[in-house]
Every structure is written in C-alpha cells, then in structure tokens.
Amino acid sequence: MTLKDNISQKIDDKNSSRNDFSSVSSNTEYIEYKDGNYILEYDSNSSLRIEKETLTFNSSKLEECKIEDKISNFDLSQIGYNGNETIISEELINEDGRKNKLKQGLNARHIQLIALGGCIGTGLFVGAGITLNKCGPAGLVASYLIISTMVYPIMNVLGEMVCYLPGDGSDSAGSVPHLVKRYLDDSLSFAAGWNYYYCFVMLVAAECTAASGVVEYWTKVVPKPAWIVMFQLIIFGLNMCPVRVYGESEFWFAISKILCIVGLIILSFILFWGGGPNHDRLGFRYWITPGSFANTITNGSFGNFLDVYKGIILGAFSFILGPELVVLPSSECSDPRRNIKKASKRFIWRLMFFYILGTLSISVIVSYNDPILSTALIQDKPGAGSSPFVIGIQNAGIDVLPHIINVCILISAWSSGNAYLFASSRSLQTMAINSQAPKCLGKINRFGVPYVAVIVSIILSCIAYLNCSKSTSDVFKWFTNLSTISGFLGWIIVSVTYLRFRKAIEYHGMKDRLPYTTWGQPYLIIYSLISFIIITITNGFDILIPRNWNVSDFIAAYLTLPIFLMIWIGHKFYKYRFKIFTRQCRWWYQVEDIDVITGLEEIEMESEKFESEYVKPETVGGKFVDWLL
Structure with missing residues (x-):
C-alpha cells in the first residue's frame, strides 16, 4: 500500500x-x-x-x-x-503492532473510596496538631473550614472539565497538565506538569518517611532506611499490578482510615460529655482556658486574624492534591462520566465532614499549649507520639488506644504514598505522550500499567533517605515544604484553565452538551483563584517579622514561584526563540481556537452505551449502597 x-x-x-x-x-x-x-x-x-x-x-x-x-x-x-x-496523540505500538492503553479497571466503589481515602492522611491525624499548637482551637477549626470553601470550587471545575472529555485511555485525560495543554497553553502545561510531578513524588517520599517514623514508635531496633525500603517496595508492587489491584488496595485502605476517624470523632464526643475513665467532662474547656487563639504572632483581634490565616497555610497541606486524585483515574474507570461526576459531587461534603468534625474533636480533647504536645512537636516525635488525638486520649486515662491509632496512622501514610505514586506515574506518562518528557516514559505494558513512569517515580522518591540522617533531615523537610506551594500554584492554574474552558464552551455553543455543571460558576472559581494567589504571595508573611527571620524558611516559602516561572518562560523561549518578544508569541490560546470538539462524539457514544447498561438499584439496601458509594 x-x-x-x-x-x-x-x-x-x-x-x-x-x-x-x-x-x-x-x-x-x-x-x-x-x-x-x-x-x-x-x-x-x-x-x-x-x-x-x-x-x-x-x-x-x-x-x-x-x-x-x-x-x-x-x-x-x-x-x-x-x-x-x-x-497529535502518538500511538505507542507494542511488538504485535497493537496499541497498549490504560485499562478501565476501576468501578464506582473504587473511585469513591480513592477520592475520599486518598485525602485522609497524616495531615489530619498528626499535622493538625501543629496547627492547633500555633493557632489555637478556634484558629484550627476556622482555618480548615475556610480552606474547604476554597477547595470546593477546585473540585467542582475539575469534575466539569474531566466529565466533558474523560479520555480514551491513551493517557490520563484527568491530569491537570492534559487539561492545560488542551484549553490554555502548551508551555504552561509543560510547567504545570513538572510542578505537579515534583509535588506527587515529594509526597511519596514524605509518606514513606512518615510510615517509617510511625514504626519507630514501637521499636528502633530496625534501621529507618530498612522500613523506607520496605514501604517503597510494597507500594511499587501495588502500582506495577493492573489498576484494579491498586483500586482494591486503596478501597480497603480507605475503609480502615474512615472507620478510624469516625471512631475518634465518636470517642471525642464521649469525652466531651465526661464519658471517659476519669469522668472529666471536657466540654469547650480548652476554648476558654488557655483560650480560643494562640496569638503566637501578636495579641488582640489582629492576632486572632493572623492565627486563622497562618492556620490556612499550615492546614492546606492536608488538602493538597486531593481534588486531583479524584479525577486523575478518569481514563481508567468504567463509565467515567457517571463515576467522576458522582465522586466530584460528594467529595467536598464528605471531606468537610471528616476534617471539620475531626479538627473540632481535636480542639475539644487537647489544649493548644498542652506540654506533651509542645514537647512532642519540638522533639519531632514520630507517629502517634505527636498526634493530638493520642495525647488527648492519654490525658483522659485511656492507655490501649494509642497503639491502635498508631496502626491507623501507619495505614494512612501507606495508603497516601500508594495514591501519590499512582498519580505521579500517570502524570509522567501523560507528559511523555504530550512530548513534555522523554517518550520512553509513556510506555504502557499489556496490563495497562505505565511501568517505566512507575519505576522512575519510585526511584526519585528515594530522596526520602535524606531524612535518615540528622545532617540531611532539614534538607528533606525543606523539599517537602515546597510541595505545599506547588499545590497552590496547581490550583491557580486549574482556576485559569477552567475560565478559558468555560469561555470556549460558550463561544462554540457547546453548553448543552456538558454532562455536569456546578452552581455558582464562574464566581466561585474566581474566589478560589484570588484566594490562592494571595496565599501563594503571602505564605511566608510570619517569616518577615524580624524575630522570626530565617533564610532557609524564606527560601522554602518562595523558591517554587520563580522556578515555575523560569520553566514556563523557558519553554516559551524554546518554542519561539526571540519571537517571544513579538506578537507572534501567544501566551494563551485565543478562545475561538480552543478545541472542545475533538473526541467528544466518541465519548458521548461510549457514555450512552454505559447508560443503557446501567441498572438502577431498586431495593432499599441497594439504594443505600449506591448512595454511600
């Protein structure tokens, strides 16, 4: 031929x-x-x-x-x-001349629990204690509530964009770099892709380190590097299996985390009314004495405001990349329009339930100036040793629960590391398909696993070993602190991408073909955009106070932004050379040129097929399970 x-x-x-x-x-x-x-x-x-x-x-x-x-x-x-x-979407051909794609091995229950369980990690079980110590109980609860209102629009718009075109399995169409490349700008997609990839890999390393620290709560006989190796090998093995194995592991991990946090909330309620062994009725005692706010920066109303603002910055780590974990598997789940829509609609309310009630429970059972909590944070005690839940329960005279909670924290860190490795490999594979990373990283085996991307990601997560030495542990913390700012930048990009997507949909008259829309747009996403821009610029405000000045902390707070800008502008210069200074260089696509049509017909046909095969539950039990999952 x-x-x-x-x-x-x-x-x-x-x-x-x-x-x-x-x-x-x-x-x-x-x-x-x-x-x-x-x-x-x-x-x-x-x-x-x-x-x-x-x-x-x-x-x-x-x-x-x-x-x-x-x-x-x-x-x-x-x-x-x-x-x-x-x-151009390049097809990766195997030896038989057939294309290997990501497999649709995830179903509704997997997506729902991945969405919820992936976000309940050490940030709530342990990290909330730092926010409590620095901001007080009111600052803790208020900051988590405010962050939830900022993340809510991010989850909504990601759900809208991904449900519209969830992908065909050639790459992870739910990844933010994919969306940015299609609706906003190729160079910005390049910068966003590496920003997200860095963030995911660092979180894999952070969770493996946290898991090894949890084990040290029981014994220090086995060296810390050995535990890190073990946890890395386990999550590596799970991610090299077909995606259904990953989905099942995350499903049961998430179930255990949810049961744990629900149990802790119930126990805190019991202690609130004096149901503990010492029958001490706590109520809101610690909101009155030592007080609702810690006022660590200054006193008065302005000090209260700064406590809440600092709490937002500290507490954001618990939410970082949560919405992205919901939509990222869109190319690997059956009936993606139904399941991603379902997960997106329920995600934020469930997350707010666990985080708001969880932080409220913490504020009830332990004071912000508790000497055990303060000492644990200063000494950087691992796992349950610095968990406010454990400290509050010990103060109530319950001795056996700390070990149980420590197991939950271990599972939580393990699960989150598993999810972040999955996300990092899919992000890297998508960048390879889009010619933003070496093409070999986009290879997919016959099981639908981007195995090269998984291998590279787990190797890079070995930066966790920096935390095994006192001389390098500060360097590791410095790297992981950068990931929070990377998350803020990612949400800013998501907001701008959605605004361009919305403009293009309206311009091409495709609004009636949107399978999922959310209320309050575009006003809510503009609120999130402005909020995260302000937070990104001012996240190191307390470092600028003379008595708090620290060069290392200042760099950790602001280094990410110039690096991101350098990558973005550098890619533009690579494409346009010196034309970057002329009108020939476009910094974003014109709305009339944004492609919101290619691939839509195939997705709609597939969605209609899934819809015709869907059997709506009729029994009470079936309806309850459908509502729950």
Whole structure:
C-alpha cells in the first residue's frame, strides 16, 4: 500500500469533518490533503503541518522509520487545532503492532473510596496538631473550614472539565497538565506538569518517611532506611499490578482510615460529655482556658486574624492534591462520566465532614499549649507520639488506644504514598505522550500499567533517605515544604484553565452538551483563584517579622514561584526563540481556537452505551449502597 493509500484509508475510516479532505496530491516525498479550511501536509523530513487560513503550525514527532510507516503510527482522528500548535496523540505500538492503553479497571466503589481515602492522611491525624499548637482551637477549626470553601470550587471545575472529555485511555485525560495543554497553553502545561510531578513524588517520599517514623514508635531496633525500603517496595508492587489491584488496595485502605476517624470523632464526643475513665467532662474547656487563639504572632483581634490565616497555610497541606486524585483515574474507570461526576459531587461534603468534625474533636480533647504536645512537636516525635488525638486520649486515662491509632496512622501514610505514586506515574506518562518528557516514559505494558513512569517515580522518591540522617533531615523537610506551594500554584492554574474552558464552551455553543455543571460558576472559581494567589504571595508573611527571620524558611516559602516561572518562560523561549518578544508569541490560546470538539462524539457514544447498561438499584439496601458509594 502506498503512502497516499495508507492515509486515504485512515481518513476514510474516520467520519470526522476535520479529517475528511476532498482533494489529494502526492508523490514519493510529499503528500497533501485539503478541505478548504485545513491543510494536512506530510513530507520526508518527518514533519506534519496543519494550516488554518494563514496560520501555519509545525510538529516533528514521527519516529525514524519508513515513510509508509510514519503516518500509520498516528491516529489522525486525534489531530486537533488549538490555535498555537498541532495536537497529535502518538500511538505507542507494542511488538504485535497493537496499541497498549490504560485499562478501565476501576468501578464506582473504587473511585469513591480513592477520592475520599486518598485525602485522609497524616495531615489530619498528626499535622493538625501543629496547627492547633500555633493557632489555637478556634484558629484550627476556622482555618480548615475556610480552606474547604476554597477547595470546593477546585473540585467542582475539575469534575466539569474531566466529565466533558474523560479520555480514551491513551493517557490520563484527568491530569491537570492534559487539561492545560488542551484549553490554555502548551508551555504552561509543560510547567504545570513538572510542578505537579515534583509535588506527587515529594509526597511519596514524605509518606514513606512518615510510615517509617510511625514504626519507630514501637521499636528502633530496625534501621529507618530498612522500613523506607520496605514501604517503597510494597507500594511499587501495588502500582506495577493492573489498576484494579491498586483500586482494591486503596478501597480497603480507605475503609480502615474512615472507620478510624469516625471512631475518634465518636470517642471525642464521649469525652466531651465526661464519658471517659476519669469522668472529666471536657466540654469547650480548652476554648476558654488557655483560650480560643494562640496569638503566637501578636495579641488582640489582629492576632486572632493572623492565627486563622497562618492556620490556612499550615492546614492546606492536608488538602493538597486531593481534588486531583479524584479525577486523575478518569481514563481508567468504567463509565467515567457517571463515576467522576458522582465522586466530584460528594467529595467536598464528605471531606468537610471528616476534617471539620475531626479538627473540632481535636480542639475539644487537647489544649493548644498542652506540654506533651509542645514537647512532642519540638522533639519531632514520630507517629502517634505527636498526634493530638493520642495525647488527648492519654490525658483522659485511656492507655490501649494509642497503639491502635498508631496502626491507623501507619495505614494512612501507606495508603497516601500508594495514591501519590499512582498519580505521579500517570502524570509522567501523560507528559511523555504530550512530548513534555522523554517518550520512553509513556510506555504502557499489556496490563495497562505505565511501568517505566512507575519505576522512575519510585526511584526519585528515594530522596526520602535524606531524612535518615540528622545532617540531611532539614534538607528533606525543606523539599517537602515546597510541595505545599506547588499545590497552590496547581490550583491557580486549574482556576485559569477552567475560565478559558468555560469561555470556549460558550463561544462554540457547546453548553448543552456538558454532562455536569456546578452552581455558582464562574464566581466561585474566581474566589478560589484570588484566594490562592494571595496565599501563594503571602505564605511566608510570619517569616518577615524580624524575630522570626530565617533564610532557609524564606527560601522554602518562595523558591517554587520563580522556578515555575523560569520553566514556563523557558519553554516559551524554546518554542519561539526571540519571537517571544513579538506578537507572534501567544501566551494563551485565543478562545475561538480552543478545541472542545475533538473526541467528544466518541465519548458521548461510549457514555450512552454505559447508560443503557446501567441498572438502577431498586431495593432499599441497594439504594443505600449506591448512595454511600
């Protein structure tokens, strides 16, 4: 078959007006198709070009092989025009010539529990104690409540965008870099992709370190590096298995974490009314003495405000990347429109239930100036040793529970590390598919696992070993602190991407084809955007106070922003060279050029098929399970 026949056959197989070219001219070295508005050109220099009116865009993503084979390695239905460059989804071919894709191995219960369990980690069980100590009980509860209102719109808009085009399995269409590349800007997608990847990998390392620290609560006979190796090997093994194995592991991890936090909330309620062994009725005693706010920065009303603001910055670590974990598996779950929509709608309310009631419980059972808590934080005691839940329960005269809670904290760290490794590998694989990382990182095996990305991610997480030495532990903490700011930047990018997505949907008249919309938009996402911009700029405000000045803390607070800007602008310069200073350089796509059509018809057909096969539960038990999961 000639090159012309090869392409003609592919075009004939696609019933897309974009790829239905009417006139053809070709020779051995060159082939061209036209339909009046678009021109597809292919030549022996391995270049594809699409022209729209007077604009020309180039790409050279073809492998070195025969001309007849080059075009066959691309799915022409995935060629889309985005106003800045040609989008081409390259097919990864295995030895049999078939494409390996991410498998749809996750069902509704997996998605629901991954969404919820992935966000309940050491940030609540242990990290909330730091916020309590520095901000007081009112500062703790108020800050978590305010953060929830900021994260709520982020979850909503991610759900809207991913439900619209959840992907076909070639990459993780639910990843933020994928969304940014399609709706906002390629260079910003490049910067966002590496920002997210750094954040995910650092959190894998942080959770493995936390898990090893939890074990040290019981024994220090085994060296800390040995525990880190063990936890890394376990989560690596789970992520190298088919995605259904990962889903099952996260499902049961999440169940155990939810049962634990529910049990702690109930126990705190009992202690509130004096139901503990010492029958001491706590009530809101610690809100009165020593007080509702710690006023560690200054006194008075302004000091109370700063306590809440500092609590927002500290408490945000518990929420970082939570919404992203919900939508990231969209290409790997069955009936993604139904399941991602369901998870998105319920995520924030369940999260608020656990976090608000959880922090309120902490504020009831332990004071912010509790000497055991203060000493544990100063000495950096591992696991349950610095958990406010454990300290409050010990103060109530209950001795056996700390060990049980420590097991829950261990499972929590283990589960979160597992989820973050999954997320980091999918993010890296998506960047490889989009030519934002080495192409070899996008390889997928026959089980639907991006195995190269998993291997690279677990190797990079070995930065956790820095925490095994006193001389390097501060360096590790410095790296992990940067991940919180990376999360803020990610949410800023999500907000801007949604605003452009919404504009494009309205411009192309596609609003009636949105399968999921949320109330209050775009006003709520603008609120989140402004909030996270302010927090990102001022997150190190307390460091600027003369008595608190510390160079290391200042760098940790603000280094991420200039690095991100350098990556973004550097990628722009790489693409445009010195044209970056001219009008030819576009910093974002024009709204009329944003592609909200390519792939939609296939997704809608698949969604209709799932809808026709869906059986709505009729029994009371079935309806309850459907509501719960």
